[in-house]
Every structure is written in C-alpha cells, then in structure tokens.
Amino acid sequence: MRAGDDLSAVLHKLRIVAAELTGFSPDAIVTDALRRALRTHLTSWTPDDIDRAAARRDEALIRVLQQAVSVGETYFFRHPEQFEHLVDVALPALARDRDGVNRAWRVWSAGCATGEEAYTLAACFAAARGRHLPGDAQIHVLGSDLLERNIRTAQGGVYGRWSVRGSGPELFPLWTQEGTNRVRVQDHVRPLVTFSQHNLLEPSPFEGGQADVIFCRNVLVYFSPEAAQNVVSHLVNALAPGGIIAFGPMDLQTMPPGLVRAGPAELQLYRRVHHRESVPAAPATGRALPSKPPRVAKPIRPRRESPVAAPAPAPKPGIEPVAVHLKVLGLVDAGEDADALRLLEKLCAAAPDYVAGLTEHALILSRNGDIGRAAQRMREVLRLTSTLPDEAVLPGPEPLPAAFYVSSAEAFLERMEGSSR
Numbered sequence: 001m002r003a004g005d006d007l008s009a010v011l012h013k014l015r016i017v018a019a020e021l022t023g024f025s026p027d028a029i030v031t032d033a034l035r036r037a038l039r040t041h042l043t044s045w046t047p048d049d050i051d052r053a054a055a056r057r058d059e060a061l062i063r064v065l066q067q068a069v070s071v072g073e074t075y076f077f078r079h080p081e082q083f084e085h086l087v088d089v090a091l092p093a094l095a096r097d098r099d100g101v102n103r104a105w106r107v108w109s110a111g112c113a114t115g116e117e118a119y120t121l122a123a124c125f126a127a128a129r130g131r132h133l134p135g136d137a138q139i140h141v142l143g144s145d146l147l148e149r150n151i152r153t154a155q156g157g158v159y160g161r162w163s164v165r166g167s168g169p170e171l172f173p174l175w176t177q178e179g180t181n182r183v184r185v186q187d188h189v190r191p192l193v194t195f196s197q198h199n200l201l202e203p204s205p206f207e208g209g210q211a212d213v214i215f216c217r218n219v220l221v222y223f224s225p226e227a228a229q230n231v232v233s234h235l236v237n238a239l240a241p242g243g244i245i246a247f248g249p250m251d252l253q254t255m256p257p258g259l260v261r262a263g264p265a266e267l268q269l270y271r272r273v274h275h276r277e278s279v280p281a282a283p284a285t286g287r288a289l290p291s292k293p294p295r296v297a298k299p300i301r302p303r304r305e306s307p308v309a310a311p312a313p314a315p316k317p318g319i320e321p322v323a324v325h326l327k328v329l330g331l332v333d334a335g336e337d338a339d340a341l342r343l344l345e346k347l348c349a350a351a352p353d354y355v356a357g358l359t360e361h362a363l364i365l366s367r368n369g370d371i372g373r374a375a376q377r378m379r380e381v382l383r384l385t386s387t388l389p390d391e392a393v394l395p396g397p398e399p400l401p402a403a404f405y406v407s408s409a410e411a412f413l414e415r416m417e418g419s420s421r
C-alpha cells in the first residue's frame with residue numbers, strides 16, 4: 001500500500017507521461033484509469049522509475065499508459081451525413097480533378113479504433129466504383145490506431161452489435177449478419193483495407209501528400225491544443241492537393257492552415273488547396289468551426305434495413321459522449337459535484353442511450369441524496385442493456401461489458417428496495 005503523497009506523486013507523473021505519449025490533454029486523462037493501471041500493472045513503480053522508463057521509451061510502460069487513457073468509441077457509418085456528402089459530392093469532384101487519369105485511390109482512417117470507420121470508407125468507395133469512379137478503380141484504405149489490440153480486432157473484421165447502431169445506417173453494403181449478435185465485413189470490402197499501428201504524433205505514413213481522403217474523427221477532441229496542431233500539420237502534409245479531410249464535430253479549435261471548407265460548416269469536411277489557389281485567411285483565435293451550432297442532421301433513409309436491432313435513440317450530432325464524460329470525471333476528481341451533475345444532466349439529455357453516462361449520473365445523484373432520480377436512471381440502464389448480450393462492450397472512459405452495467409444497476413435497485421422495506 002502506498003502512502004497518500006507517494007501515490008499522488010506517481011499518479012501525477014503517470015498523467016504527464018501519458019499525455020506526452022498520446023497527445024492527450026492531461027485533464028482529459030481519467031485518474032481512475034491511471035489508478036487501475038497502477039493497481040494491475042505498475043504495482044511497484046515510483047516517480048523515478050516512471051521517469052527512467054519514459055526516457056528509455058520502455059515498451060511495457062508505453063503500452064499500459066496508452067491502453068489506460070485510450071477511448072475507443074466507434075461504429076459503422078458514424079456521422080452518416082459525412083459519408084453521404086463524400087460519395088455524392090466530394091468524390092465526383094475529386095474524380096473530375098483527375099481528368100480521366102485512372103490511378104489508385106488512397107484513403108486513410110487515422111485513429112480508426114477497432115476499424116469500423118476504415119471499413120465504412122471502403123464500402124463508400126466500393127459503392128462509388130462504376131458510378132463516380134471508374135469501374136476498375138483501385139482502392140487502398142489504411143486504418144491506423146495507437147493501440148495494437150484495436151488493430152488486431154480490426155483485422156478480424158468481425159464485430160458485435162454495438163458496432164451497428166441506429167445512428168449509423170448502412171448507407172452502402174458493408175456487413176453480413178452472423179448469428180444474432182455478430183456481423184462480418186463483406187468480402188467485397190475487406191480486401192480494400194489494411195491496418196497498422198501508428199501514433200498520430202509521428203509523421204504520417206502518407207507524408208508527401210499522397211492521400212486522396214483522410215478521416216481523422218473524434219480523436220483530437222481529447223488532445224492538448226499543441227498536440228492537436230502537430231497532428232493536424234502531419235495530416236495536411238499527408239493529403240494530396242485537392243484531397244478531402246474529415247474531422248469530428250468537436251475536434252477542431254481553429255481552421256487548419258492550408259485547408260478550405262468542402263461543404264456545409266456542420267459537416268467538418270475540408271479540402272487541401274491546390275498550389276494555384278489562394279487560401280482564405282484563417283480566423284486568428286478561438287473556436288472557429290462551426291460558426292453556428294451544428295444543425296440536426298437531415299434524416300437519412302437507410303438503403304437497406306440494418307440487420308441488427310440497434311439501441312435507440314441516437315445521440316444528437318455534435319455530442320461526443322465519452323469526451324463529455326471525461327470532463328465530468330475531471331470535475332468529480334476536483335470535488336465539484338454540482339458542476340459534474342449539471343454537465344451530466346446535459347449529457348444524458350443529448351445522448352440518452354449512453355449507458356456509461358446514465359450510470360455515472362445515477363451514482364452521483366445517489367451520493368448527493370437524490371435516490372429517486374438515481375433509481376430512475378438505473379432503470380433506464382436496465383432497459384437499454386436488456387437486449388444486449390452480456391459481453392457487448394459499451395463505450396465509456398473505460399469500455400466495459402454490458403454485464404457490468406446490468407449488475408451495477410441491479411445491485412443498486414436491490415439495495416434501494418432492501419432499505420425501503
């Protein structure tokens with residue numbers, strides 16, 4: 001057992017090293033995740049050990065910290081309006097730009113988590129073949145992520161039902177149902193995609209401007225401004241002149257130099273300017289994009305029914321539940337329960353199917369004596385998880401199986417009934 005001062009020095013040191021390794025802003029790193037890493041993997045490490053291990057880039061330390069802080073929330077056709085725009089508007093323009101030259105299309109899903117985004121891009125390009133692209137167009141999609149274990153999952157091409165959600169309708173054929181709880185990426189999509197481990201703080205695999213399309217979504221939202229800027233400059237360097245890049249709704253703080261908007265502001269799609277174009281001046285400071293609150297995306301009719309019943313309703317566009325949840329945990333860590341509660345209220349209203357947020361809300365409400373509302377939240381958790389298999393991994397600051405939330409909610413409600421008897 002460590003003394004209190006010793007423990008907080010180790011946690012402090014771990015937070016700094018984890019931020020350096022990943023680009024995360026230190027306040028987006030959850031203390032509990034570091035505590036768990038200390039309890040299970042780094043049991044006897046002192047601040048000096050951590051310093052020395054970080055200086056020699058100790059692989060065990062790097063792996064443990066990257067896994068501890070990473071947030072892997074993703075699903076197929078996430079933010080579908082971006083994929084619609086890509087296929088219907090951006091790809092025809094890119095194809096026109098090529099002037100009939102039929103060379104391979106290079107696409108990068110940067111920070112792809114378990115690969116759903118990379119396969120979605122491949123499905124979009126496959127669907128565009130013969131329509132906007134030549135029928136024999138070659139397509140190479142690279143999915144990259146910080147975590148080796150994500151890459152292994154991605155390479156498997158088999159997913160649980162949490163990868164298929166109502167808010168991500170299957171715009172183009174991508175998966176085949178396997179049994180009740182699994183989907184498999186279809187054979188026409190799989191060979192278009194390769195995966196590799198890559199840290200976005202490093203120069204990109206496409207340095208020199210070779211990528212036609214890059215999606216780097218919901219990654220920078222956790223980053224410090226300096227690290228985000230560094231990553232964006234690697235991404236822009238990787239993009240071919242005229243190429244398209246997509247970010248998530250909360251990723252950008254300022255308009256990246258060298259890019260212009262490629263669609264309505266709320267889509268967060270940009271194009272790298274050609275050498276011959278002049279670049280509009282970027283706003284000096286502050287949150288540049290979007291200039292107005294994101295519009296609610298127009299409903300998109302799936303081209304084919306989703307075979308897996310997905311939990312509903314969807315989070316409102318613009319909300320990244322795990323990022324907001326991390327902010328809540330920061331407030332709780334700082335002892336600011338009232339602010340944490342306020343933010344959680346907003347989170348639960350905006351993302352009513354985000355089970356980790358509902359559970360968190362219930363726990364803080366209960367700690368603050370509002371047992372009735374806490375119980376209501378826990379019942380919502382049971383309702384949302386009732387159709388999921390126990391092992392379905394749900395997003396949260398730490399991805400956890402549905403069974404964890406079910407047993408927490410049941411235990412809470414049983415305790416409550418016991419105490420009211």
Ligand SMILES: C[S@@+](CC[C@H](N)C(=O)[O-])C[C@H]1O[C@@H](n2cnc3c(N)ncnc32)[C@H](O)[C@@H]1O
Binds near residue numbers: 145200219
């Ligand atoms: C929330 S997921 C986003 C997945 C996908 N892009 C999407 O929008 O659905 C963020 C991913 O970024 C990865 N990530 C975080 N820091 C990274 C870094 N420095 N380099 C590469 N990937 C990183 C995490 O491992 C995680 O899988």
